[in-house]
Amino acid sequence: MTRRSWRTVVGVLLTAVMLFPVYWMINVSLTPADRMRKSPPDFLPTAPTFEGYARVLNEQLPYFATSLVVASGTVVLTLVLSAPAAYSLAKLRPRGRRPLLFALLVAQMIPGIIMALGFYGVYVSLGITNTLWGLIFADSTIAVPFAVLILTAFMAAVPDDLVQAARIDGAGALRTFWSIVLPVSRNGIVTAALFAFLWAWSDFVFAATLDSGGSLKPLTLGIYRYIGNNNQEWNAIMATAVVASVPATILLVLAQRFVASGITAGAVRD
Amino acid sequence: MPRRQAVGWAFLLPLVAYLLLCYVYPLLTNIDLSIRDHTVRSFVHGGAPLIGWDNYAKVFADPAFGPALRNTVVFTVVSLVFQYVIGLALAVFFARGFRLSVTLRALLLVPWLLPLIVSASTWAWMFNSEAGVVNAALTFLGFGTVDWLTSPDWSLVAVTIANIWIGIPFNLVVLYSGLRNIPAELPEASSLDGASRWQAFWYVTFPLLRPISGITLLLGLVYTLKVFDIIWIMTRGGPSGSSTTLATWSYELGFGTMLPRFGPSAAVGNILIVLAVAAGLLYVRLQRHQETA
Known part of the structure; x- marks a missing residue:
């Protein structure tokens, strides 16, 4: 065996160990209720059942739709707010922008649970708990500072000559932004959108506080309710968990390089 | 070039408004909550008395804090x-x-x-x-x-x-x-x-x-x-x-x-x-x- 294939074998083993919980989630989602408490547990779904998934279809479909709407809304809101701002910060560079950049850095450090309590206070006094757009606005706070900073980095990489040439051709700032800078920074937009979607999709804190016992529940609360109500039916809980993991998996397959570059861009400035 | 400054800030305006609305406002609400003696009723209808640092003092003195x-x-x-x-x-x-x-x-x-x-x-x-x-x-x-x-x-x-x-x-x-x-x-x-x-x-x-x-x-x-x-x-x-x-x-x-x-x-x-x-x-x-x- 060559040295390199030795590394591949070890790499596969390490990955298998790291991903064991993911396998276990799938395995448990297929385990029939009467074998759930068996000791030791079945390591393979020898007698798979889809009753968990049937329950997801019957009971969680509205939550699934809520999650989709909220996550998509968060993406739109995040991009609408952050793309023009990033263009200004990267290319127009108005005076007094440094405090704003600093505020965005600090904003990323504020724990979500504290934002949730603040939002709850605001929403209760305004009477807007349990609304879709209320949740969208709250969820967007996870993504907007990150999106502005990452888009600023991407747009700063657009050559000034390009922007200059557009201006000489008579394009105003808005047109330069829309027709030149935005298309060129496509990768940044995709990365920002991807993370905004993922974070809003995964949000539990805001959903748990801002629906205030109402009917509006995303999938994360669907799982939480299952855990609270019937802690025996773990195949249904894990089936919902598998379904809730689908977007992350799709994004990873379709946009792996954006994911990696997004994680790195937050921490590393090349 | 003042025009360019103005255009620059025009592009930033939505973000600034958003930060005030979705960060500053909830965080100020949070500070306000922490210096008042709230009940569920006063939380909805307002009118909770100001008690300054009492909540913080209570938290620090709570056996759960350590x-x-x-x-x-x-x-x-x-x-x-x-x-x-x-x-x-x-x-x-x-x-x-x-x-x-x-x-x-x-x-x-x-x-x-x-x-x-x-x-x-x-x-x-x-x-x-x-x-x-x-x-x-x-x-x-x-x-x-x-x-x-x-x-x-x-x-x-x-x-x-x-x-x-x-x-x-x-x-x-x-x-x-x-x-x-x-x-x-x-x-x-x-x-x-x-x-x-x-x-x-x-x-x-x-x-x-x-x-x-x-x-x-x-x-x-x-x-x-x-x-x-x-x-x-x-x-x-x-x-x-x-x-x-x-x-x-x-x-x-x-x-x-x-x-x-x-x-x-x-x-x-x-x-x-x-x-x-x-x-x-x-x-x-x-x-x-x-x-x-």
Whole structure:
């Protein structure tokens, strides 16, 4: 065996160990209720059942739709707010922008649970708990500072000559932004959108506080309710968990390089 | 050029308005909550009396404060150390490409990408005392079983393990990119000079990685102080507060019981903000320092 294939074998083993919980989630989602408490547990779904998934279809479909709407809304809101701002910060560079950049850095450090309590206070006094757009606005706070900073980095990489040439051709700032800078920074937009979607999709804190016992529940609360109500039916809980993991998996397959570059861009400035 | 200034700020205006509305306003509300004596009624209808620092004094005097602070520190430090060491080991392993290395590295991102409630509920079932796979494995290996989530001695360990698992991919990705930026000739040259692989890593690669390591750890610190979902879903901070951190305590006070105590909840939250922002500012300083260096 060559040295390199030795590394591949070890790499596969390490990955298998790291991903064991993911396998276990799938395995448990297929385990029939009467074998759930068996000791030791079945390591393979020898007698798979889809009753968990049937329950997801019957009971969680509205939550699934809520999650989709909220996550998509968060993406739109995040991009609408952050793309023009990033263009200004990267290319127009108005005076007094440094405090704003600093505020965005600090904003990323504020724990979500504290934002949730603040939002709850605001929403209760305004009477807007349990609304879709209320949740969208709250969820967007996870993504907007990150999106502005990452888009600023991407747009700063657009050559000034390009922007200059557009201006000489008579394009105003808005047109330069829309027709030149935005298309060129496509990768940044995709990365920002991807993370905004993922974070809003995964949000539990805001959903748990801002629906205030109402009917509006995303999938994360669907799982939480299952855990609270019937802690025996773990195949249904894990089936919902598998379904809730689908977007992350799709994004990873379709946009792996954006994911990696997004994680790195937050921490590393090349 | 004043026109250009105006255009620049026009593009920033929506963001500034948003930050005032969705950050400043809720955070001010939070401060307001923390200095008033709120009941559920006054929360909805207003008119709670101002009591200044009383909520903070109450929180500091609460017997739950010491354990919550201690748990926060232990949870954070232990998580950071293991995430970093395992992430770095994996990054070093993957730094020399091999067949399938790109695919495997992508797969290792999965724990970080999954919704926290998914990871937390999966770990909760894996740690189940009777039917959990962890205890089954321990039995198979000849150890005794452990009441991971229901014993006060083990609940913090259990949630920390889950959190380490979630954080490893982030450390791996960032440290991997740091390793890629180190010219391969440097460790190679030291190998030629007779250094062992371990020496080449310890005396050449690791010091070169220091700035990136600092940033990784500080970002991890800011993130770990925020962790709420994992602990709340796995243990609700219990049993009897043994896995309560400041974040879960704040939620528990405000939303966890039928009798919400919004004032103390907001006070705990504001204490946590101070800690998180202090860690964050350290990060900003370090990054500035690195950029100018």
